[in-house]
């Protein structure tokens with residue numbers, strides 16, 4: 178199976194509204210509530226593609242239980258390690274032309290709780306063909322956490338993908354993951370000087386096998402051992418971009434369990450990202466958009 182790790186799991190709430198009045202009362206047209214956090218979204222996309230997946234991470238309190246119940250009802254296998262703190266809620270305010278996110282920081286995790294997680298992680302790695310390490314870290318965990326988890330997996334022969342921001346992204350190459358996937362803003366924060374290509378090369382020089390930069394409607398950039406490739410999108414897909422990066426990561430994870438030429442892997446990953454924009458909530462994608470856009474993506 179493919180293991181996805183969501184240390185800062187969330188109950189994702191999406192409010193659809195025609196227009197927000199920031200100093201007034203807003204009536205919400207539609208509400209979606211479901212288990213989220215980036216690794217959960219990756220797992221949803223992989224499961225929809227017929228892959229065997231398992232969700233792990235940390236969950237606590239009534240919100241953590243709501244996350245587990247929602248994973249059960251989605252038919253997603255999970256082994257979330259309990260923590261004393263309360264799992265967070267994230268909120269997307271979705272207007273037709275703007276999507277505003279409010280991400281709570283999440284619980285504070287103790288050393289003993291993380292040690293419990295490591296024991297579970299080690300056991301699950303024995304069955305894993307690839308591991309995805311995604312999203313923010315809850316308070317209490319060091320910025321080296323993803324580097325540690327990637328190195329742990331690598332030592333056991335399991336390739337890892339890291340999708341992180343800030344200090345955890347800066348440290349990620351130290352764990353020598355197979356792939357690091359920042360978006361352009363995250364990459365610019367981690368490597369402030371130079372172009373996205375130079376930034377990606379810098380992360381690769383420091384230990385990542387490949388660096389894939391998601392560029393929103395402009396596609397993606399891949400700096401790999403086989404060369405540098407760009408996915409150019411034929412058109413911009415309208416919708417909710419929240420979770421598009423997670424769908425792209427799901428595509429990259431497929432490439433770790435069934436390797437192929439980078440141009441093909443990148444085209445599929447970029448098509449999944451675009452198809453996720455067409456779905457109203459993170460973790461979903463529109464198969465029709467995927468089929469339509471996939472053959473039109475140019476790889477240069």
Ligand SMILES: O=P(O)(O)OC[C@@]1(O)O[C@H](CO)[C@@H](O)[C@@H]1O
Nearest residue numbers: 187213214267280312313420459
């Ligand atoms: O706060 P993080 O962990 O960086 O991001 C969390 C989050 O906003 O990312 C997903 C979209 O990628 C949402 O489903 C989710 O809750």
